[in-house]
Amino acid sequence: MHDVTVEILENKKINAVYWKLTFSSSKLSDNVRPGQFLNIQIENSTAPLWRRPFSYYRVSGPKVEILYEVVGCGTEKLSQKKRGSTLKILGPLGKGFSQKIGAKRRILVGGGCGVPPLIFLAGKTKLSDSTPPILLFGCQSDDAILPKTELSKLKNLVSYATEDGSCGTKGFVTKLLEKILKENNPKKLFIQTCGPKAMMEAVMRMARTVGVDGELSFDERMACGIGACLGCVVETKEGRKTSCHDGPVFSFEELP
Amino acid sequence: MKIDLTTKIGNLTFTNPVTVASGTFGTKDEYASFVNYNKLGAVITKTITRLPREGNPMPRICETPSGMLNAIGLQNKGLEDFIENKIPFFRKLKTNLIVNIAGDSVEDYVYLAERLQKENGVKALELNISCPNVKKGLSFCANPELAYELVKAVRDVTALPIFTKLSPEGFDLLRVADACIRAGTNALSLMNTIRGMAVDIETRKPKLARIFGGLSGPAIRPVALRYLYEVKQRFHIPVLSMGGITNAADALEFLITGADLIAVGTANFINPRATMDVLDGIKSYMKEKRIQKIDDLRGTLKPEAGRDGRNCIPAG
Numbered sequence: 001m002h003d004v005t006v007e008i009l010e011n012k013k014i015n016a017v018y019w020k021l022t023f024s025s026s027k028l029s030d031n032v033r034p035g036q037f038l039n040i041q042i043e044n045s046t047a048p049l050w051r052r053p054f055s056y057y058r059v060s061g062p063k064v065e066i067l068y069e070v071v072g073c074g075t076e077k078l079s080q081k082k083r084g085s086t087l088k089i090l091g092p093l094g095k096g097f098s099q100k101i102g103a104k105r106r107i108l109v110g111g112g113c114g115v116p117p118l119i120f121l122a123g124k125t126k127l128s129d130s131t132p133p134i135l136l137f138g139c140q141s142d143d144a145i146l147p148k149t150e151l152s153k154l155k156n157l158v159s160y161a162t163e164d165g166s167c168g169t170k171g172f173v174t175k176l177l178e179k180i181l182k183e184n185n186p187k188k189l190f191i192q193t194c195g196p197k198a199m200m201e202a203v204m205r206m207a208r209t210v211g212v213d214g215e216l217s218f219d220e221r222m223a224c225g226i227g228a229c230l231g232c233v234v235e236t237k238e239g240r241k242t243s244c245h246d247g248p249v250f251s252f253e254e255l256p
Numbered sequence: 257m258k259i260d261l262t263t264k265i266g267n268l269t270f271t272n273p274v275t276v277a278s279g280t281f282g283t284k285d286e287y288a289s290f291v292n293y294n295k296l297g298a299v300i301t302k303t304i305t306r307l308p309r310e311g312n313p314m315p316r317i318c319e320t321p322s323g324m325l326n327a328i329g330l331q332n333k334g335l336e337d338f339i340e341n342k343i344p345f346f347r348k349l350k351t352n353l354i355v356n357i358a359g360d361s362v363e364d365y366v367y368l369a370e371r372l373q374k375e376n377g378v379k380a381l382e383l384n385i386s387c388p389n390v391k392k393g394l395s396f397c398a399n400p401e402l403a404y405e406l407v408k409a410v411r412d413v414t415a416l417p418i419f420t421k422l423s424p425e426g427f428d429l430l431r432v433a434d435a436c437i438r439a440g441t442n443a444l445s446l447m448n449t450i451r452g453m454a455v456d457i458e459t460r461k462p463k464l465a466r467i468f469g470g471l472s473g474p475a476i477r478p479v480a481l482r483y484l485y486e487v488k489q490r491f492h493i494p495v496l497s498m499g500g501i502t503n504a505a506d507a508l509e510f511l512i513t514g515a516d517l518i519a520v521g522t523a524n525f526i527n528p529r530a531t532m533d534v535l536d537g538i539k540s541y542m543k544e545k546r547i548q549k550i551d552d553l554r555g556t557l558k559p560e561a562g563r564d565g566r567n568c569i570p571a572g
Contacts, residue, residue, distance in 0.1 A: 001289045003528060041526065046322035046474045046502075051526060090528070223317055223324060224525040226289075228282040230302075230328050231317035240310050240331065 001226065002027040003090045009063075011081050014150065016143035018067045019079050021054075026062040028089060033096030034121035035194075035217050035249045038066065039225035040078070041088040048074045050223050051090065053244070055194075057116035058123065067116040093225050094248050097121050097192050097215055104190040104213075106133035109177055109203050111195030113219065115146070118194055122154050132157055134180060138173025138199065142166040174202045186210040191252075193217070204252050214252050218243040259539045260549045263297065265494045265516055266417050266442050268379060270297035270352060273511065273550060274535045277472075277498040277521030278302055278356035278382060278421070283332065284342045290528040295535060297517060298352035301342070303384050305357070306364050308334035312389060318454050318463040323473030323500070324522060325452050327389040327466040330358060335368060339375055347377040354419065358384040360392050362409045369414045381416050382496075383407065383441075386423030386448035388470045397423045400435035407439035419496055421445035424483055433487055443494040443516065446483045450476055473522040474500040481509060488514040488555070502530065504537020511538070514555035 010022040028038065039051040052074040058065040070079050081087070097117070106125060108118040115137055122133045135158040139145070145167050148155050160168030161176050169175055173195075181189070191214030193203045200216045207214050220243045222232035227245025234243050236254045241247065261272035275298040281287060283301045293299060311331025318325050332338070338355075346353040355378055357368040365383060372378050385403060387393035396402045407420055420441040422429055433444055449470025454463040480499025487495055497510040498519035507518045523530040538550075547553045 003290065048319060049322060049324060049473055049522075049526060050319050088527075221315060221317060223319075223522075224528075226286060226528065228280065228286040229317065229326070229525050230311065230331050231326060233311070233314065233316070233331070 001091070001093065003088060004028055005086050005088050008081055008083055008085050008087065010083060011079070013079075014067075014147060015145070017069055017139075018144070018146070019070065019075075020057070021066050021068065021078070021081075023064055023087070023089070024062045025064060025089070028091045029059045029062050029064050032056055032059050032064075032092045033099065034124055035096030035117050036092040036094050037225075037248065038064075038089050038091035039093060039222075040090075042074050042078050042081075044088070048077070050074075051225065052078070053093075053222055053225060055113075055117040055217075056092070056120055058120055067113075069113055090225055094244055095246070097217065097249050098251075099124060101190040104188055105131045105184070107177070107180060107189055107191045107214075108133055108135045109138075109173055109191060109193040109195070109199075110135070111138040111173055111199045112144075114193070114195030114199075114217065117217065118192065119146075119151065119154065121192065122157070127153055127157075135159070136161070136173050136176040136180070138162070138176075138195070140164065172202070173199060174206060177203060177206060181206060181210050181212065186212045190214055194219070204255070207252060215249050216252070216255075217248045218250070219248065220244075257543055257546070257548060259542050261297075261538070263516055263550060268352060268417050270517060271295075271350075272297045272535060272538075273515070273517045274507070274531055274538070275354070275496065275517050275519045276300055276524060276531060277519040278384065279326075279328065280521040280524045283338060284345050287524065287528055291531055294350045296351045296531055298354050298379070299346065299349075300354040300382055300519065301338075301356050302332060303330045303356045303358045303387065304332055304335055304338045304368065305330055306335050306359060306367055308332065308337070313465040315463065315465055316469070318469070320452065320454055320471065320473075321475060323471050323475030324525075325454060325464060325469030325471055326449070327464050327469035329389045329466070330387060335371060339371070343375055343377050352379040353377055354380040354382050356382040356384050356421070358387055358390075358393070362406050365406055366409050366413055369410045369416070373414045373416050378416065380419060380442075381410070381414065382419040382421055382445055383410060384421050384448070386421055388423065388425075388449060388451045388468065389466065394423055397432055398427050400428075400431045403432050404435040404439045407436045407441050411440035417442040419443045419445045421448055423448045423450075424479055425450050429483055430486060430490060433491060433493070437491055437493050441493075443496055444487060445496045445498065445519075446487060447480050447499055450479065472500070474502055474506075476500050477506060477509075481513060484510060484513050484515055485557075501534065502527075504534050504541060507534045507538060508541055511550070511554050513557050516554070
């Protein structure tokens with residue numbers, strides 16, 4: 001865990017929804033696991049006061065990329081930052097997704113800001129296997145679909161569900177998952193999901209119905225990011241745990 | 257120039273006046289990656305209660321202009337877990353461990369005090385009689401007689417220095433302070449958070465599950481400073497000041513106004529090294545002003561207002 005001042009290498013809009021921030025720091029990139037996150041101090045002032053948490057999107061060598069949406073005053077200010085300006089970044093934080101899942105096939109179900117860490121995770125798996133991961137992404141419309149250059153080798157593995165039907169299947173991403181669960185032996189699947197809470201809860205419910213194991217990553221509002229303030233707790237079978245320090249990734253088994 | 261930051265409260269010596277506000281620094285080694293605990297004057301734990309508490313439902317926190325609201329609700333694993341799993345970490349350290357405690361009744365506080373004073377390593381107690389986020393949190397602080405009764409009961413069972421932490425809101429803080437001093441508190445901690453509220457205009461719901469939460473951060477700093485000033489004008493009692501202290505300049509405002517100790521709180525969440533930055537900044541300031549001892553700086557507030565001899569209140 002390090003708190004590092006970094007220089008922005010690039011900060012640009014890549015489609016109607018996502019911005020991509022790039023910086024370089026070996027302290028923040030070494031031994032990072034998909035699902036871990038960074039807490040970024042956007043302004044050296046009291047507005048906004050808190051840092052903002054972002055999951056890792058891609059790491060290569062010391063270079064780190066994050067994808068973000070402008071959703072409030074913090075990300076608004078972040079989007080205005082130019083190449084060469086500095087940010088104070090705390091990371092890597094939290095526990096990531098399991099990378100070793102045995103002989104099971106990985107099903108990655110993402111929505112909104114939950115998509116970037118799953119792309120990072122998929123990129124870490126061996127795509128040459130006979131059973132590469134299946135990526136199921138949901139969004140409102142084709143606005144949010146990532147450019148193919150972002151997905152590179154993963155592009156043929158992704159299926160989309162859009163609420164307005166402008167890309168892929170019309171409806172929620174759970175529609176895609178339903179089909180996968182029907183067509184495969186549940187014992188040979190492992191689901192990892194990140195996105196809106198309602199989506200993840202639906203995914204976990206469906207998985208439990210057919211006996212599929214998996215993990216989900218919470219995106220709770222947080223202040224410190226290191227397990228001190230207890231502002232971001234989630235309910236687990238063993239009581240309330242912090243999503244920043246004990247999570248953000250929890251197994252379905254740990255959750256009520 | 258060798259700077260001497262030694263601060264004494266009763267028999268307890270602090271190597272410097274920089275501490276942390278209860279609830280912002282965890283209960284053990286949460287900040288060890290960033291802070292050399294031995295460089296802190298004291299570590300004040302998150303509130304410990306007799307039995308484990310799971311705290312309030314989510315959402316518990318929200319950001320506000322230059323501050324934040326929290327309604328954590330004293331989540332902690334309880335006294336026995338603290339004694340078994342947390343205190344040993346502090347025994348190896350040179351810093352003073354001050355344990356913040358709260359209960360639902362006088363008996364709870366007395367029980368906690370009796371139990372903790374037997375533990376090696378506990379240097380003082382801070383009585384949280386002002387948590388706005390639990391059912392009976394403010395009841396002792398709301399009434400000078402009850403505050404007196406509580407502090408007296410704890411005083412009777414322990415020789416440990418007692419800090420009593422007060423709330424600024426809704427009550428006559430000076431009357432409660434007076435009661436606590438008469439009951440034998442060694443110091444006052446000023447101040448706890450101020451209750452506030454925020455609304456999500458999209459969902460038209462309160463942003464916190466408990467509707468109200470305690471406001472902390474730079475937004476409340478002037479209020480904390482004012483209470484420190486009032487208490488110091490009226491009483492001869494050591495004060496541990498907290499409320500929005502983010503950097504050395506903030507801390508110096510409190511020290512100049514007479515704070516014996518200062519605590520960094522919400523700022524720890526944004527800058528985990530905030531305490532170390534405050535400490536370094538205080539030293540730099542003293543070097544620059546050629547002040548060798550913190551005692552020669554503390555409480556040196558001048559009676560007249562203004563900058564460079566001119567009044568700072570604009571005319572008209």
